[in-house]
Amino acid sequence: MIRREVAVAGIGQTEYGKALPGTAWDLAIEAAARALADAGIDPADVDGMCRFAPPFETVSEPMLVRALGIRELTFFAEAPLGGEALGAVIAHGAAAITAGLARVVLVYRAISQSKGGRFGRADRGGPAGLAGAGQAGAAADVVVAEEENRSFAWPYGLMSPGQLFALWARRYASVYGLSDEDLTRALGSIAITQRRYANANPAAMMRDRKLDWETYRNARMISEPLRLFDLCLENDGACALVLTSAAMARTLRDDPVYVLSATQTLSPYREPMGIYTDDLIELFPPAAAERLFDGAGLASGDIDVAEFYDATSFMPLRSLESYGFVPDGQAWRYVADVGTGPDSPLPVNTHGGHLSEAYLHGMNGVLEAVRQLRGTACNQVAGAETALVGAPAGSAVILAR
Amino acid sequence: MAIIPAFTELTRPYWESARAGRLVVQQCRSCGRIWHPPLPACPHCHGTGIGWREVSGGGTVYSYTVVRHATHAALADRVPYVIAIVQLAEGPRIVTGITGCAPSDVRAGMPVRVRFDAVTEEVTLPYFEPAPGD
Numbered sequence: 066m067i068r069r070e071v072a073v074a075g076i077g078q079t080e081y082g083k084a085l086p087g088t089a090w091d092l093a094i095e096a097a098a099r100a101l102a103d104a105g106i107d108p109a110d111v112d113g114m115c116r117f118a119p120p121f122e123t124v125s126e127p128m129l130v131r132a133l134g135i136r137e138l139t140f141f142a143e144a145p146l147g148g149e150a151l152g153a154v155i156a157h158g159a160a161a162i163t164a165g166l167a168r169v170v171l172v173y174r175a176i177s178q179s180k181g182g183r184f185g186r187a188d189r190g191g192p193a194g195l196a197g198a199g200q201a202g203a204a205a206d207v208v209v210a211e212e213e214n215r216s217f218a219w220p221y222g223l224m225s226p227g228q229l230f231a232l233w234a235r236r237y238a239s240v241y242g243l244s245d246e247d248l249t250r251a252l253g254s255i256a257i258t259q260r261r262y263a264n265a266n267p268a269a270m271m272r273d274r275k276l277d278w279e280t281y282r283n284a285r286m287i288s289e290p291l292r293l294f295d296l297c298l299e300n301d302g303a304c305a306l307v308l309t310s311a312a313m314a315r316t317l318r319d320d321p322v323y324v325l326s327a328t329q330t331l332s333p334y335r336e337p338m339g340i341y342t343d344d345l346i347e348l349f350p351p352a353a354a355e356r357l358f359d360g361a362g363l364a365s366g367d368i369d370v371a372e373f374y375d376a377t378s379f380m381p382l383r384s385l386e387s388y389g390f391v392p393d394g395q396a397w398r399y400v401a402d403v404g405t406g407p408d409s410p411l412p413v414n415t416h417g418g419h420l421s422e423a424y425l426h427g428m429n430g431v432l433e434a435v436r437q438l439r440g441t442a443c444n445q446v447a448g449a450e451t452a453l454v455g456a457p458a459g460s461a462v463i464l465a466r
Numbered sequence: 467m468a469i470i471p472a473f474t475e476l477t478r479p480y481w482e483s484a485r486a487g488r489l490v491v492q493q494c495r496s497c498g499r500i501w502h503p504p505l506p507a508c509p510h511c512h513g514t515g516i517g518w519r520e521v522s523g524g525g526t527v528y529s530y531t532v533v534r535h536a537t538h539a540a541l542a543d544r545v546p547y548v549i550a551i552v553q554l555a556e557g558p559r560i561v562t563g564i565t566g567c568a569p570s571d572v573r574a575g576m577p578v579r580v581r582f583d584a585v586t587e588e589v590t591l592p593y594f595e596p597a598p599g600d
Binding site for chain 2: 185186187188205206207208209210211214216217218219220221222223224225227228231232233235236238239285286287288289290291333340341345
């Protein structure tokens with residue numbers, strides 16, 4: 066049982082931007098050093114490391130061990146499947162600490178889409194960091210290697226996460242009987258609400274860019290029903306956090322944030338980019354949500370703030386239902402009528418999310434949850450004691466003061 | 467510039483059948499069940515005797531998206547185009563495209579039938595178009 070045995074002792078991040086000067090390695094070092102400084106821990110004393118598996122995370126454990134002068138790692142683990150790794154890296158780190166395999170676990174995610182692959186371009190790195198895919202000359206055919214059924218999808222032009230989630234969003238609309246206007250209202254409500262949060266967040270890439278309904282609706286359609294502002298940002302940046310035992314965290318700071326539960330899940334075709342699921346509706350399987358809340362000893366009504374993974378605006382919409390905050394098929398009305406803003410029952414993506422703060426594969430959502438629970442967030446939810454950080458496909462974390 | 471699948475031992479029969487104008491899915495020789503995309507063993511009875519069965523080519527649009535922004539240089543001349551997940555009459559779903567109608571005419575639940583489009587000398591892709599009479 067992880068509940069309250071492990072805590073976040075420190076968090077750190079770099080600037081977020083379209084094209085930062087440093088490499089992903091530079092960014093990882095900066096975020097890690099800040100997280101360790103925030104925790105009051107000498108980098109030499111890090112003995113555990115958890116990261117997103119390649120090809121997503123390009124900064125390896127040896128690169129960071131060397132650069133940070135870490136004495137010796139006694140535990141390190143990698144979690145696969147992109148965003149699905151978010152709950153896993155914390156679950157693995159927490160498990161290592163409770164099992165006595167490590168005392169200080171550094172978790173990090175560094176992204177340089179300006180120098181590496183752009184997630185929204187299959188010919189410039191691609192969603193899975195497929196460097197070289199489709200980089201043949203103009204006259205040559207693009208040959209798609211078979212990997213995870215990609216050779217059955219790419220020839221039809223299904224190559225990016227945005228297109229896949231457009232298929233999810235359309236399926237949601239047809240199952241619950243939404244008109245195009247209903248869906249636009251729902252997705253736009255999320256995009257605009259998150260932008261307002263970002264406008265008050267100095268770290269957000271979109272801090273100075275307002276988004277109103279006219280701009281949202283008039284933005285170009287990318288992959289129907291998703292418009293430009295329904296899709297996440299592409300950027301450079303890094304996030305890191307330090308996990309320790311709860312007892313150690315209390316010696317380091319007055320406001321440790323405890324890990325209540327962290328989940329990882331995999332069922333057939335339930336991986337984040339899986340297309341052939343039974344239903345194309347269960348973004349977060351009900352059984353995983355049940356484990357998440359049971360592990361935390363909480364119910365959805367106990368959560369004060371949520372940071373949902375948002376590669377597209379559809380994901381927070383459906384996440385409200387998947388985690389049980391709103392009944393199935395009602396979130397589209399809920400986000401338009403009740404909303405997810407500062408005064409709503411459940412503020413969502415209070416940093417601006419991937420849509421408007423930056424895209425850090427969910428790690429910036431974890432850092433925002435920690436700030437909310439410390440009481441230091443820009444868009445502070447008064448008295449927040451519990452936070453849920455959601456990732457796709459059954460991966461999530463519940464944190465608490 | 468076509469975007470074409472590399473053939474593997476597992477996937478070659480699918481693509482060679484498409485080139486011959488036949489849409490096929492895998493079928494377990496032990497329990498008779500069918501599925502797509504291909505797997506090395508039956509996910510139901512774990513039999514390793516796997517064959518290929520031709521399907522009717524009829525189905526319905528399970529979900530779709532009209533893509534208006536090219537995410538690959540090879541798609542620049544193709545937008546707007548329709549990506550669809552089609553539920554075959556026999557059950558399995560496949561990722562495909564819808565042609566033979568305006569993108570704006572595609573609807574979820576729409577009956578469609580397979581058509582075969584040769585994109586290179588070696589590769590033919592199964593696409594779908596509105597079913598006749600619909």
